[in-house]
Amino acid sequence: MKKRPYVICHMTPSIDGKIVSKKWPALQIASAAYERTATTLAADAWIVGRVSMAPYAGKSRVRRLTGKQRMPRRDFIAEAKTRSYAIAIDPSGKLTWRSNAIDDAHVIAVLGERVSDDYLAFLESRGVSYIFGGRASIDLRRVLAKLRTAFGIRRLLLEGGGKINGSFLAAGLIDELSILIAPVADGSIGTPTLFDAMVGKGLARKLRLISISRIKGDLVWLRYKM
Numbered sequence: 001m002k003k004r005p006y007v008i009c010h011m012t013p014s015i016d017g018k019i020v021s022k023k024w025p026a027l028q029i030a031s032a033a034y035e036r037t038a039t040t041l042a043a044d045a046w047i048v049g050r051v052s053m054a055p056y057a058g059k060s061r062v063r064r065l066t067g068k069q070r071m072p073r074r075d076f077i078a079e080a081k082t083r084s085y086a087i088a089i090d091p092s093g094k095l096t097w098r099s100n101a102i103d104d105a106h107v108i109a110v111l112g113e114r115v116s117d118d119y120l121a122f123l124e125s126r127g128v129s130y131i132f133g134g135r136a137s138i139d140l141r142r143v144l145a146k147l148r149t150a151f152g153i154r155r156l157l158l159e160g161g162g163k164i165n166g167s168f169l170a171a172g173l174i175d176e177l178s179i180l181i182a183p184v185a186d187g188s189i190g191t192p193t194l195f196d197a198m199v200g201k202g203l204a205r206k207l208r209l210i211s212i213s214r215i216k217g218d219l220v221w222l223r224y225k226m
């Protein structure tokens, strides 16, 4: 089997498993604790879904190519100044990156092969690296193997939202959970949860508790192996 990074799903849900935190009370305390605990996990990259990445990507214009030559569907590894990475699963190429870095992490887009040539040219002009995850759907196992071989990523934080977490869970690709429960009863219906894998009964995977600690601000940090 091909080597892949060790995957830790690191999240801050409410006590009822909800993850849309914008209107939560004392959000700053939870966010700071989230960043602090993330650092202790010593990962060399983080990955999120297209929806969660949108506010970090910002907005810019994708220009139309003038000549009509086709861009090959070949992975593109741009020059990166650092060896830490921010990765987005963006199968249709919807993120219009303003820069190829978030803080000090180099951006990698995971694309479907049906993205437009204009979009690939846009990513290359921005210096954003991209890899292909499949044609009709994204093969997460293949994506992880590429992240390991092409970028040397060994330890990856999976940081939401519910859809990407759910698809990693369904594919059996999460090694560990790092869950920082915010002291909030959210109560919303129909909003994203920690794992949105399938409609109906769900997957019900068994977990093994490895640590539990109380964090300042009434948060509880739970770590599990899958």
Ligand SMILES: NC(=O)c1ccc[n+]([C@@H]2O[C@H](COP(=O)([O-])OP(=O)(O)OC[C@H]3O[C@@H](n4cnc5c(N)ncnc54)[C@H](OP(=O)(O)O)[C@@H]3O)[C@@H](O)[C@H]2O)c1
Pocket (backbone or CB within 6 Å): 010, 011, 012, 013, 018, 019, 020, 021, 048, 049, 050, 051, 052, 053, 089, 090, 091, 092, 094, 137, 138, 140, 159, 160, 161, 162, 163, 164, 165, 167, 168, 192, 196
């Ligand atoms: N509390 C926390 O710790 C935390 C952490 C992160 C995010 N969040 C919140 O979570 C919310 C977003 O969650 P979400 O579930 O709606 O979105 P998400 O998981 O961030 O992004 C979902 C989108 O990503 C793409 N995608 C993800 N996995 C894919 C796969 N396996 N194959 C193909 N495409 C895939 C698809 O893009 P397309 O739609 O383009 O096909 C999909 O619609 C936001 O409100 C965010 O603030 C909370």
